[in-house]
Amino acid sequence: MQDDWRISDRVAQMKKSAIHEMTRLSKKVEDVAFLSWAKPTSDTPEHIKQGAISSIREGKVGGYSETAGLLELRKEIAKKLKRDNNIDAKVSEIIVTVGAIEGLSAAIMAIIDPGDEVILPSPTYSTHIRQVLIASGKPVLIPLIEDENYIWDIDAVKKAITPRSKAILYCSPSNPTGTVFSENQLRELAEIALKNNLVVITDEAYEYFIFDEACHFSIGSIPDMKRPVICTYTFPQTCALTGWRIGYLHADESLIPQITKAHIPFAICTPVVSQYAALAALKGSQDCVEGFRKHYCDMRNLMCEHLDRLDSVFSYQKPGGSYLMFPKILLPEGQDSLTFCRKLLREAHVSTTPGIAFGPHGEGHLRLSFCVSEEMINKAFHRMEKYF
């Protein structure tokens, strides 16, 4: 009997995640310097924990909420979308989801028919590629222009349009490159989408982690794009809530019933205790978000200083956002990034993520996370300086 006995072609075609493989291998290494996971290592802020604890004590969390999420929470989300994203949202245009991930999956399921083509930047967040594959869609990967800090190649997007093109899906700031796509480029993408009747699905998980002169722009704020855009957001990355599994999406009212049809079989609703935690996050002080942003900016600068000292091993583009960067490996053995990362882990005890995990154009690179402590970054780079 083969391993893939009775497994759907949709799932069988997907390769195992190199990210999880590195996490698994890292657990076997004692005192590992860990730069391979894109999740905040900080604890959930106290006022958010208290919001959740009160909701449990008051007996509010034992049943399902409305499928779209608590009305009170959606009202707060609508205020946030206006304040921070310049999007005029009605509560009826919002669905609270199990992380940004479930919102993206539901959106993609609602939009994509088998064989439909979805345009993605490359490299990109590998989960997006898998979500398209699970919907039996066809990912069309458009290489980003690395030398210009991983910007979109707009002409290549135009050339990639076919009668089967259905959607464009991207994250900005980007995982893995940390690029914040500029308003100009996103307006150009919007024009392409409008001209070709495409849906734009965005993942804005890192919207608050923006450095220097970069600005986060939500394509959903363009008035003409109200109908064709589905924007997804999260609380986890912004408020250290990864384990609570909560995010939300905004879409035109006409799309919401269709996306809801996909959301229900995945989730019914988002865990209610997490919805109360998110409510406390939105109603309470936003200082924690600024605190995290400043920390990540400092850690990015520190990582760049270390990389400058290893300039015969890596070249890099300075990320304008997120807490991730994507250096190119200059050594010949870097052409096989998975082997390179495994060896670095085994021999130098530094855990990184191979670039190939983010699509074919990620090969020859590795992803480094700087959502860690200063000590962790110093430890990893002191080991690498010794090793190379």
Ligand SMILES: Cc1ncc(COP(=O)(O)O)c(C=O)c1O
């Ligand atoms: C670009 C991007 N989107 C979404 C997520 C996950 O978001 P959530 O935890 O809200 O599902 C991640 C996590 O690494 C990410 O990098």
